[in-house]
Amino acid sequence: MxxxxxNCSACGEDCPxxxxxxxxxxxxxxDAIVRRVYGVVSGKGGVGKSMVTSQLAVLxxxxxxxxxxxxxxxxxxxxxxxxxxxxxxxxTENALLPCVSAGGVQIMSINVLLENxxxxxxxxxxxxxxxxxxxxxxxxxDVDFLLVDMPPGTGDVSLNVFQxxxxxxxxxxxxxxxxxxxxxxxxxxxxxxxxxxIVGVVENMSYAVCPxxxxxxxxxxxxxxxxxxxxxxxxxxxxxxxxxxxTKLVDGGxxxxxxxxxxxxxxxxxxxx
Numbered sequence: 015m016x017x018x019x020x021n022c023s024a025c026g027e028d029c030p031x032x033x034x035x036x037x038x039x040x041x042x043x044x045d046a047i048v049r050r051v052y053g054v055v056s057g058k059g060g061v062g063k064s065m066v067t068s069q070l071a072v073l074x075x076x077x078x079x080x081x082x083x084x085x086x087x088x089x090x091x092x093x094x095x096x097x098x099x100x101x102x103x104x105x106t107e108n109a110l111l112p113c114v115s116a117g118g119v120q121i122m123s124i125n126v127l128l129e130n131x132x133x134x135x136x137x138x139x140x141x142x143x144x145x146x147x148x149x150x151x152x153x154x155x156d157v158d159f160l161l162v163d164m165p166p167g168t169g170d171v172s173l174n175v176f177q178x179x180x181x182x183x184x185x186x187x188x189x190x191x192x193x194x195x196x197x198x199x200x201x202x203x204x205x206x207x208x209x210x211x212i213v214g215v216v217e218n219m220s221y222a223v224c225p226x227x228x229x230x231x232x233x234x235x236x237x238x239x240x241x242x243x244x245x246x247x248x249x250x251x252x253x254x255x256x257x258x259x260x261t262k263l264v265d266g267g268x269x270x271x272x273x274x275x276x277x278x279x280x281x282x283x284x285x286x287x
Contacts, residue, residue: 019219020182023249023277024234029070029271030150032041035174037179038150038177038195039177039178039179039180039235040134040147040150040178041177042053042150042151042153042155043109043152043153043155045109045154045156046153046154046155046156046215047155047156047157048082048157048160049157049158049159049181050153050158050159050160050182050183050284050287051160051162051180051181051182052159052160052161052162052181052182052183052185052213052284053161053162053164053176053179053181053184053185053210054066054070054161054162054163054164054184054185054187055065055164055184055185055186055187055205056166056170056186056187056188056197056201057166057167057186057196057197057198057199058163058166058167058193058197058200058281059090059166059167059187060166061188061218061219061253062187062188062189062218062223063070063087063163063164063166063187063196064085064087064096064163064207064211064221064268065096065251065258065260066080066185066187066216066218066219066254067083067093067161067163068083068093068096068264069254069269069272069274069276069277070161070185070280070281070284071083071119071159072117072269072270072272072276073278073280073281074158074159074281074284075117075118075119075284077232077272077274077281077285079157079158079159079285080117080118080120080156080157080158080159081118081120081157081158081159081160081161082112082119082120082121082122082155082156082159082160082161083119083120083121083122083123083160083162083163084122084123084149084153084160084162085121085122085125085148085149085160085163086146086149086162086164086165086171086175087163087164087165087166087171088124088135088137088142088145088146088171089134089135089137089142089165090165091106091123091125091132092122092264093121093123093163094113094121094123094125094126094131095125095265095267096264096269097115097116097119097121097267097269097270098111098115098116098266098267099115099118099121099126099178100131100267101113101126101265102126102128102129103122103126103127108152109152109153109154110122110148110152110153110154111153111154111235112153112154112155113126115270116270117270118154118285119154119270120157122149122153122245124145125217130163134287136285139169139171141172141232142170143174144171144219146171146175146262147174147178150178150179156238158248159284160166162179162181163209167200172204173208176204176205176208176210178182178210181210182211182287183210183213183287184201184205184209184210184211184212184213184217185212185213185214185215185216185251185280186198186201186202186212186214186215186216186248187215187216187217188216188218188234188239188242189204189218189219189234189236189239190217190219190220190232190236190238190239191215191234191238193237194201194217194238194239194242195241195242195245197220197242198239198243198245198246198248199242199246200217202216202246202248206273209221212246212248212285212287213251213280213283213284214243214248214249214251214280215239215242215243215248215250215251216239216250216251216252216253216254216277216280217239217250217253217254218254219233219234219253219255219256220236220239220253220254220255220256221236221252221253221255222255222256223255230255233256239253251271251279251280251283252276252277252279252280253276254274254276254277255274257274260272
């Protein structure tokens with residue numbers, strides 16, 4: 015075209031010089047083996063993405079799969095604490111080796127790279143995004159499943175993960191509150207725009223079980239996540255209870271001792287994909 019300014023995004027002409035869409039996908043380390051990658055996401059914080067990620071990793075590991083967790087929540091990492099990992103990761107000249115839990119779950123998090131795990135990470139978005147990218151490109155994973163514990167919301171790091179890591183799908187985590195529709199909507203729209211499949215929805219903190227009679231008590235209401243999932247034609251994969259014993263295990267670094275099976279249905283879905 016004689017008047018072409020090379021800005022294909024602002025042009026409706028179908029010409030031979032139109033620029034093809036650019037892929038930002040990065041290759042993992044050449045020595046790594048990663049068979050499937052799933053992100054655990056939410057449109058807001060505080061709904062329990064790390065809890066869902068940890069439990070799902072434990073359940074898949076118990077089935078004999080090699081499992082890894084990439085803790086992409088750089089400013090609020092909690093995965094190492096849940097698995098009782100406090101040592102620092104080691105590396106070679108050109109790679110990082112993930113830490114391995116007592117039960118064999120491979121883990122990479124900013125907390126295993128800091129000199130003091132209690133130091134805050136006061137970094138700007140591009141730096142944090144670069145670190146998460148290195149968790150993919152520089153770590154020698156050897157896993158059947160790599161679970162990415164995403165930061166809350168739809169900001170820089172989430173965008174980097176969606177663009178740079180070849181996700182096989184995402185699991186959307188919600189809680190039973192009135193704003194759950196908005197939470198699901200944000201996560202779904204981002205996944206659709208980035209062309210990433212959505213496996214389904216998991217509702218955390220769905221109910222508490224009465225210790226005397228065993229009755230389920232829906233403290234925050236019932237049915238909101240199911241309605242939100244239905245609006246987007248997504249399955250509600252699981253409803254997780256409020257379990258004080260599980261909280262104690264996480265605080266004590268003993269998540270692998272859990273007996274809760276609320277996510278068995280999710281593990282079944284991932285294993286069958």
